[in-house]
Amino acid sequence: MGRLLVLLFVYLSAYLVLRRLWPGVIRGWRHGVLLGLMGLSFAAWLVPALTGYGLHHTPPLLVPVKLFAVSWSIASLLVMLLGLPLLGMSLWGARRRQSTPPPVNLERRGLLVKAGQAMPVLAVSASSVGVAGGSLGFTVREVEVKLRGLPAALEGFRIGQITDVHVGPFISPEYLRGAVDAMNAAGVDLQVMTGDLIDDVGQVDATMAALASNTARHGMLAVLGNHEHWRGLEEVLGGYEALARRNAPVRLLVDETQVLEHAGQRIRVVGVDYPMSRSRSGRSQRVRDERMKESAEASFQGGDPDDFVLCLSHHPDFFSHAAQRGARLTLAGHTHGGQVAFLGIPLFGFAFKHMLGRYRFRDSHLYVSGGTGHWLPFRIGVPPEVTLLTLRGA
Template sequence: MGRLLVLLFVYLGSYLVLRRLWPAVTRGWRHGVLLGLMVLAFVAWTVPALTGYGLHDTPAPLVPVKLFAVIWSIAALGVMLLGLPFLVLKLWSERRRKAAPPGVDLERRGLLVKAGQAMPVLAVTGSTLGVVSGSLGFTVREVEVKLKGLPAALDGFRIGQITDVHVGPFISPEYLRGAVDAMNAAGVDLQVMTGDLIDDVNQVDATMAALAATTARHGMLAILGNHEHWRGLEEVLGGYEALAQRGAPVRLLVDESHVLEHGGQRVRVVGVDFPMSGRSRTVRDSRWKHSADTAFQGGQPDDVVICLSHHPDFFTYAAEKGARLTLAGHTHGGQVAFLGIPLFGFAFKHMLGRYRFRDSHLYVSGGTGHWMPFRIGVPPEVTLLTLRSV
């Protein structure tokens, strides 16, 4: 219900901005079309939320309606946020025009206000392009990680990473199965799932069945993200436990490690939990320190340590504990980037791609799925990482 109220606020806010910046749209037949489309988009969100119909398996005829609702909602948010500065400028310009002495030219300010009238068109265009791009499916990204002093037995060791799948209204278990099949086809040695697997716990069984399709030599190791905690932790834990009881090659790591042997070389994979015990930085850091102290304990001096962390900023702790490579997600790469630079790069210290601290490396995936199909310049990805010795 909270999401519907936020959505209603966005729709009303965009309507009020349009009414002042582009009055012609709120008159005559255009007004009727605008309100009709707004109601259609809101109903497309409301019916599944209240009745469950179309929430899990959307009937094919309703898929365009769902995508339209996403496009409309993102465009409405853009109109409301981007239109506010133009609205303030228009109100200020009108006030100055009334107070201006005769003969003063305010034409330039008027041109800026008129430019704001093009903003709704840009918002709709950008929203449409982003939704189309976000709905095209994942790409397979090859990444080579060069590690100093890597044992010869691990030179060429391949890891397939999926993360932030968000099985739910827009991502199906079949989509996840396609991602697992892509890693299988690549012949990686180990597959990892670095959190935010599922949003709709009613699809746990089919989701776990998709993970169990792994054919990697060392199976699949998984960790939890924030969405597992939010959407139904007990159901998700139960799903992983059911896989373990059936002997499926999938193991969940929660502040613990798993040792595998490859070519006679021990590899210790550490998986840490998401710090959900508070929002403050102090509490988060305390939780991370506890996770690091717990998950990294034990092991042998010659172990090559790989860390799985949903939040990429755990990298500092992982590097201090000796992890040679940390794999993370969570950020979705901001979902919008231009020329490879995330638009919202300020939101996270480690947003997308490769990072290095001394001899420790971090790779932050842009995510395999999404909870909202909108991406520009950051396509969903299945990552294939190859370790190389230098």
Template sequence: MGRLFFTALINLGAYFVLRRLWPSLREGWRRQVFLGLAGLSLLAFALPLVLGFGEHGVLPVVGMPLKLFSSGWVIAVGLVMLLGWPLALLLRRRESAPASAAPVVQMTEGGAVLVAAPDVDMERRSLLVGAGRALPLLAAATSSAGLVAGSSGFVLRELDVRLRGLPPALDGFRIGQITDVHIGTFIDTQYLRATVEAMNQAWVDLQVMTGDLIDDLSQLDETMAALETCQARHGMLAILGNHEHWRGLPAVLEAYAASARRGSPVRLLVDEAHVLEHAGHRVRVVGVDYPIGPRRSVGAKAERMKRSAEVAFRGMSPDELVLCLSHHPDFFPLAVERGARLTLSGHTHGGQVALLGMPLFRFAFDYMLGRYRRGDGQLYVSGGTGHWLPFRIGVPAEVTIVTLRAEA
């Protein structure tokens, strides 16, 4: 129901903005076309609910095209609403302002000479009207481009992480990371299998899944089966994200437990560590829970993170290389304080939009996308392997291959 309500709200907001920017939309065929397309965008999410397919269900044949259309439409009208309301307010102010450009008559010896009223206001109004009418076209083009990019699969991103004092035997240790897959409406288990196979083909030593694995619990069994195709020497270590908590934590925990009972290579870490031995050296991988609780204040989140750090980092040995998995990248300073040399995170999706390599919404998180360094610790925030909305510009979905290197 959440998506349906959100879609209705965005459509309503955009309609009122467009009525101001494009007065001809108030009646006639333009109004009918807008209302028809808005209704179709609502139908894409209402029909599966009414027919018993569930919130994330997809109708046979027409279901996915409908939902892709709805997503593109919602993005477009959302852009119209966000960018159009300032234009609408400016137009309203100019229409309601008293006429300040009345004709001026100046008397001369030859008689009255009419001095033309300045037409600056009319020029500005025409500019605003033109911008308002062009906005829907710009929004539609942006939405289409982002929808195509968001539905184009993932890229394999390889990066070397240089760590001071890394033992020679661990130089070349490879980690494959997937995160924020969001199995559900737009991402299926075949896509997840492809990401695991990409890590298999890259011959990584360890695979990790750093949270927000699934939104549609009806696909949980197939999701776990896809993870279990991992062929890495040290298996796959997974942690929880906020969506596992929201969608049904008991079911997710039981699915991981059942996978472990089958002897699969997948292991879930919840405020705990797993120690593996590679080429005679111990590597401690710490996995922390997502800092969620009944209170959502900044202080409460910090308290939960601190508690996770105190529990998960117990029993460390000075001869171990410590790695940390945290869905929320804000855990990074705590991980560094406790000796983690590398932290892998997700959660932000990199904002899903970047211009010239800079995330458009970088103000939303302290650590939005890419690499960060703090003392001897480093953080990598993935742009995400999937999405819950298929819209990306400049931040492609990724499977990350990290290779540890000794810093000279």
């Protein structure tokens, strides 16, 4: 309910901004259309929250309504954020003129009026572009990882990564199957899924069937993300267990290791649990670091020094623990790359130490995917991706 109140505040703030800076919108039929669209958008969020219908799974006929609600909400937020400074300048100028009327600067006033009129158009355009960017499907991204001292047997070894799929309101199991098909078509040696697979546990069976359709030589290895823990951990674990009973080429790693052999070279794949898994309230930096350390100690035990170590972690900040314990490559997700970037630079890059792309610490490398799906279909400059990583000797 708290989120709905915040959303209502955003809508009302945007309305007041428009009322002041774009007064024509509150006249005649335009006013009725504005209020009607605002009401439709709010209802698209309110009804699922009250009834549960469409909360984690959107029926196909309602998808356009949900996409409209996302676009309207983002546009309202932009109108509020961009318009409030303009509104403040307008009110300050009006009060100043009332107290001591200065000479009227028509050029400055004209610029303010034009900025106020352009702002809603800019907000709607940015929102529409972002929603389109989040709804048009994934791209296949080729990444070459050059590793010093790479065993000769692993030269050209290919890994397909999907992450942050979020099967649910906007992402279907068919979309996931398309991502797996893309990795199949690329002929990767190993497929990995680095967490946040599903939001709607009612679609677990179809989701697991999509994972099981992989044809990689070494199958698929998966780890858990925060959304599996929050949306229905028992159902997700049951889905993975059902695949194991059928000998499907999919295995879930929870603070454990899977050893593969490729052309005579052992590959030790370490999969770690999400660091806040035990309690949804345990979100502090201290608790997160403690749980990452516990996962590292549990999952990196043993092993042969000649093994090539690959680490799978949903949270990218596990990289430091993996690198300290000999992981040559760590694959992660979780951040969605911020979902907005300009000139390749994430707008919200300050939110995570490792936000998007490649990082390196000595001879250890990290790749953070921008995510294969999303829980909110809004992306600018960070398209959903299926990542194909090729190992090369440096």
